[in-house]
Amino acid sequence: MSSTTDHTTSTPHLPLTRESVFSAHARVKQHVHRTPVLTSTTLSNLASTPQNTSALVGTEFEGQAPARPKIKLFFKCENYQKIGAFKARGAFHALSRLTKEELARGVVTHSSGNHAQALALAARTYGIPAHIVMPTISTPSKIAATKSYGAHVHFSGSVSEEREAMVEKVIQKTGAVLVPPYDHPDIILGQGTQALELEEQVEEILASERGDGDGRGGLDAIIAPLGGGGMLSGIATAMSGTRTTVFGAEPSTDGGDDGRRGLAMNPPTRIPSVKTLTIADGLRTPVGIIPWSVISDTNKVRGLYAVSDEQIKAAMRLVLERMKVVVEPSACVGLAVILFDEGFRHVVEREGGEAGWNIGVIFSGGNTTVEAIGKLFEVGAEEGERAEGTVGKDGAKVAENVAG
Amino acid sequence: MSSTTDHTTSTPHLPLTRESVFSAHARVKQHVHRTPVLTSTTLSNLASTPQNTSALVGTEFEGQAPARPKIKLFFKCENYQKIGAFKARGAFHALSRLTKEELARGVVTHSSGNHAQALALAARTYGIPAHIVMPTISTPSKIAATKSYGAHVHFSGSVSEEREAMVEKVIQKTGAVLVPPYDHPDIILGQGTQALELEEQVEEILASERGDGDGRGGLDAIIAPLGGGGMLSGIATAMSGTRTTVFGAEPSTDGGDDGRRGLAMNPPTRIPSVKTLTIADGLRTPVGIIPWSVISDTNKVRGLYAVSDEQIKAAMRLVLERMKVVVEPSACVGLAVILFDEGFRHVVEREGGEAGWNIGVIFSGGNTTVEAIGKLFEVGAEEGERAEGTVGKDGAKVAENVAG
Numbered sequence: 001m002s003s004t005t006d007h008t009t010s011t012p013h014l015p016l017t018r019e020s021v022f023s024a025h026a027r028v029k030q031h032v033h034r035t036p037v038l039t040s041t042t043l044s045n046l047a048s049t050p051q052n053t054s055a056l057v058g059t060e061f062e063g064q065a066p067a068r069p070k071i072k073l074f075f076k077c078e079n080y081q082k083i084g085a086f087k088a089r090g091a092f093h094a095l096s097r098l099t100k101e102e103l104a105r106g107v108v109t110h111s112s113g114n115h116a117q118a119l120a121l122a123a124r125t126y127g128i129p130a131h132i133v134m135p136t137i138s139t140p141s142k143i144a145a146t147k148s149y150g151a152h153v154h155f156s157g158s159v160s161e162e163r164e165a166m167v168e169k170v171i172q173k174t175g176a177v178l179v180p181p182y183d184h185p186d187i188i189l190g191q192g193t194q195a196l197e198l199e200e201q202v203e204e205i206l207a208s209e210r211g212d213g214d215g216r217g218g219l220d221a222i223i224a225p226l227g228g229g230g231m232l233s234g235i236a237t238a239m240s241g242t243r244t245t246v247f248g249a250e251p252s253t254d255g256g257d258d259g260r261r262g263l264a265m266n267p268p269t270r271i272p273s274v275k276t277l278t279i280a281d282g283l284r285t286p287v288g289i290i291p292w293s294v295i296s297d298t299n300k301v302r303g304l305y306a307v308s309d310e311q312i313k314a315a316m317r318l319v320l321e322r323m324k325v326v327v328e329p330s331a332c333v334g335l336a337v338i339l340f341d342e343g344f345r346h347v348v349e350r351e352g353g354e355a356g357w358n359i360g361v362i363f364s365g366g367n368t369t370v371e372a373i374g375k376l377f378e379v380g381a382e383e384g385e386r387a388e389g390t391v392g393k394d395g396a397k398v399a400e401n402v403a404g
Numbered sequence: 405m406s407s408t409t410d411h412t413t414s415t416p417h418l419p420l421t422r423e424s425v426f427s428a429h430a431r432v433k434q435h436v437h438r439t440p441v442l443t444s445t446t447l448s449n450l451a452s453t454p455q456n457t458s459a460l461v462g463t464e465f466e467g468q469a470p471a472r473p474k475i476k477l478f479f480k481c482e483n484y485q486k487i488g489a490f491k492a493r494g495a496f497h498a499l500s501r502l503t504k505e506e507l508a509r510g511v512v513t514h515s516s517g518n519h520a521q522a523l524a525l526a527a528r529t530y531g532i533p534a535h536i537v538m539p540t541i542s543t544p545s546k547i548a549a550t551k552s553y554g555a556h557v558h559f560s561g562s563v564s565e566e567r568e569a570m571v572e573k574v575i576q577k578t579g580a581v582l583v584p585p586y587d588h589p590d591i592i593l594g595q596g597t598q599a600l601e602l603e604e605q606v607e608e609i610l611a612s613e614r615g616d617g618d619g620r621g622g623l624d625a626i627i628a629p630l631g632g633g634g635m636l637s638g639i640a641t642a643m644s645g646t647r648t649t650v651f652g653a654e655p656s657t658d659g660g661d662d663g664r665r666g667l668a669m670n671p672p673t674r675i676p677s678v679k680t681l682t683i684a685d686g687l688r689t690p691v692g693i694i695p696w697s698v699i700s701d702t703n704k705v706r707g708l709y710a711v712s713d714e715q716i717k718a719a720m721r722l723v724l725e726r727m728k729v730v731v732e733p734s735a736c737v738g739l740a741v742i743l744f745d746e747g748f749r750h751v752v753e754r755e756g757g758e759a760g761w762n763i764g765v766i767f768s769g770g771n772t773t774v775e776a777i778g779k780l781f782e783v784g785a786e787e788g789e790r791a792e793g794t795v796g797k798d799g800a801k802v803a804e805n806v807a808g
Contacts, residue, residue, distance in 0.1 A: 080728060084728065320730050320777075321772070321773055323730075324483045324488065324729065324731070325728065325730065326724050326725070326727075326730055369725055370725065370777055370781040371782075373724075374779070374780075374782055376778075377774040377775055378778055378782075
């Protein structure tokens with residue numbers, strides 16, 4: 001989508017600063033949910049338990065003592081956001097920045113996923129037309145969901161040139177303003193607003209637990225999924241200049257770790273084209289140009305970590321079975337890094353020390369189906385024998401979930 | 405289990421009154437979670453949408469105009485309770501009523517489900533031994549979960565005489581006090597405590613929404629699953645004398661509606677032996693003797709309704725996919741009655757009128773696995789075509805979940 005992101009608006013872009021994210025939050029908070037932050041004793045205990053040495057075999061940590069990080073997890077539940085994903089934030093913010101004249105022309109995007117529904121919802125709320133270009137092969141439920149928000153659905157072929165040609169046609173016919181899914185400052189700033197809420201909510205929870213009413217500065221780190229990068233760059237922008245460290249998490253399967261590989265190049269270079277078959281289907285897109293400018297700044301994003309589909313599935317199982325919360329696979333990469341990436345765990349042990357770290361984990365979305373869950377886990381071991389085997393380090397607190 | 409419920413304790417039983425439930429709550433609230441109450445605009449809208457006339461074909465309502473009830477749903481999330489189900493309440497209450505001498509002897513029960521884990525957790529908390537008699541054929545994960553709380557697991561055959569013989573053996577050897585899963589006043593009163601919280605939480609939510617700080621008397625009805633009847637009789641006891649009407653929900657498959665059939669007899673008669681293969685596996689037990697004395701009192705329980713396994717699955721799909729909350733099938737029978745039982749819906753239309761009813765729905769537990777979810781829904785239509793088809797009456801608010 002990066003080649004068509006120059007949608008012409010008359011309003012100058014806000015700079016990518018923490019202050020701009022505060023401005024964005026003031027504009028969107030009336031339209032989006034302040035989603036809950038959940039904690040889980042079970043998962044925090046799991047995260048604080050060293051991995052089995054057998055899990056390190058074949059890695060650079062083989063033969064070393066496993067890291068012993070102390071971790072308390074805070075889950076920002078954007079799966080409970082409107083349309084079931086964080087994308088509502090960026091869409092509402094983008095619309096809030098348009099002039100009346102631009103709004104009257106309507107908006108257009110191409111997407112078959114959460115961004116399409118987010119833009120359709122935001123447009124309906126503003127009472128303006130939304131044009132969504134979707135591949136003809138999109139599943140009927142996604143088409144129906146997008147139409148249910150009152151959007152005009154335009155069908156195209158599924159390769160990007162075909163989709164962009166259809167977007168161009170809609171723009172020429174209607175004058176609609178293009179709202180890209182991630183490669184735009186307004187989208188980035190909108191997605192960043194969840195970090196401000198998370199920071200505040202963690203402080204509220206800690207203040208309540210400590211009993212002294214003071215939880216300031218309690219959030220040590222945030223880890224967020226990286227696909228197109230709108231969310232990760234927004235969160236990094238929101239937290240820049242604070243004491244909270246930001247990390248990104250990617251799927252490693254089939255080249256999905258384009259961010260990590262790009263950062264490892266000298267100089268760091270964006271890898272624009274990625275095709276991947278990871279189960280984390282929300283993260284199959286290449287990183288956008290503007291997000292990359294933030295993500296490749298080590299003052300803003302401390303590092304990127306990648307996990308396998310098996311690790312993502314193990315994390316997803318824990319969230320569904322122990323926390324009883326429905327998340328999509330893309331939402332589980334951050335938790336998978338915390339549980340299974342030994343490099344990350346050493347960082348937390350070293351820097352968190354005895355006090356440990358309070359880590360915010362972004363549950364980015366929950367749009368899946370019972371059939372999709374069934375398919376993901378159908379090639380498993382016998383029911384009843386697998387949970388401990390997969391994770392390999394469960395304590396006694398098997399089902400003592402704390403949610404609230 | 406009813407034949408072995410006479411566990412001898414020196415403390416006289418509390419009467420089954422609302423006041424006794426308040427006493428029980430004072431004893432257990434330090435040990436159990438005040439689980440959250442969630443609302444969902446999507447599901448309340450669905451519940452308030454008339455069924456398709458085609459859904460009434462073949463029922464006594466065929467050819468009639470579908471009921472038009474106005475319903476606002478409040479979900480009491482006992483799936484987020486300790487051990488993942490409401491059973492923790494009864495177990496903690498039962499232990500809180502034992503003398504020091506009785507506690508020292510330890511406790512025993514036979515169960516392979518949530519009650520086993522609840523009793524094991526409560527015993528560990530009190531620092532006393534728990535003996536759990538489980539069939540040898542229990543799944544390894546259930547055995548491991550029970551052991552993880554420090555319980556002594558004793559294996560037996562799977563027919564009830566074998567299990568009871570093993571319980572008797574444990575009692576003779578250790579002097580342990582038998583804590584049955586539902587057929588006991590202390591268990592009933594403990595399970596009833598969730599209704600007091602629900603009543604209070606609904607009033608808090610309504611007061612906050614109304615803005616005038618007054619939500620008193622806001623809960624019009626509660627619907628709860630009926631298996632052994634400990635929970636339903638406890639909730640009915642808790643609400644007796646209030647303006648809140650209590651209903652029970654059962655699976656109709658394979659004779660699971662023993663409560664409903666027993667009530668229809670003249671005079672109403674408990675049906676003590678039920679074998680059923682419903683997917684609502686937590687509800688396969690016959691109603692206990694003491695629960696029946698409450699449930700068959702129409703001043704306490706207004707009526708029992710039964711739903712098919714397909715209807716339970718449709719409700720479960722909505723909870724997982726729209727609310728993003730993991731519940732077990734047994735937890736979904738109440739919602740299924742509200743959505744699909746036309747008789748129930750006519751009662752709400754008639755009595756709720758224009759103002760409608762605020763209905764509390766008990767999500768009794770969330771102990772399932774991703775494999776079990778996959779199996780339940782594997783014989784479905786093609787992904788992407790089924791959700792609207794199954795429920796048949798979705799509005800525009802497809803994914804606007806409100807949780808918290």
